[in-house]
Amino acid sequence: MARPPHLCSCGKIVAHGVRCTCQAKQDRERKARFDQKRPSARARGYNHEWQNARAEYLGYFPTCKICGSSANVVDHIRPHKGDDRLFWDSRNWQPLCTTCHNSIKQRQEKRSFTQPLGGYGS
Template identity: 35%
Template sequence: MPSKKICRCGKLIDIDEIMCPQCKERKETKVKEYNKQRGSSYERGYDSKWQRYRIRFLKQNPLCSECLKEGIYTPSKTVDHIVPHKGDMKLFWDRNNHQALCKRHHDINTAKEDGGFGNGA
């Protein structure tokens, strides 16, 4: 069984590694830059008012809406913006733009919208 594989940049790496150290460093730098431009969660509107709203919304919507479509009963953990608000506070607070999701479905939606964490759309 081979103990090496090829990184996306073409370098040979150990089979249990995801990428070479140089690619990993480039990705970490890109994520840090993305997060710096994005601002903190508080700056994006996820403040104490949102936290109180989130708790009420999840009590009213205790199951993941995507799992329910599949006939699976999974507790919701996040309030997802159906249409990304991108800083538009009217859209941010639009109750018709919110859905309750489990972590798995929220992560899937976020990756689709953002092109993967920190990768931009």
């Protein structure tokens, strides 16, 4: 049996499991405001030295720790938040594919979940 539609806070009736267009617009605007304040990748430490370390790490650990596909992201298990010691600690790194990093890992960070996903060196 299908679940009934719901009433959005804007007053529109929306089908179950579907987001209202006003909510999607609010999310886009919120993310744009955040991105304007966020420092560049280089300012956050992702420079040429990082690119070399990343390439070397992925050479040793080429598969995603979550799904087993080819890894192309070196993820910080615990967010470093500007802490250089934590940023460069390879025990805090794990190989992920882009899909797992941008979905599963990001969802976990939003919930303040910082346990390793089974990363190497943990």
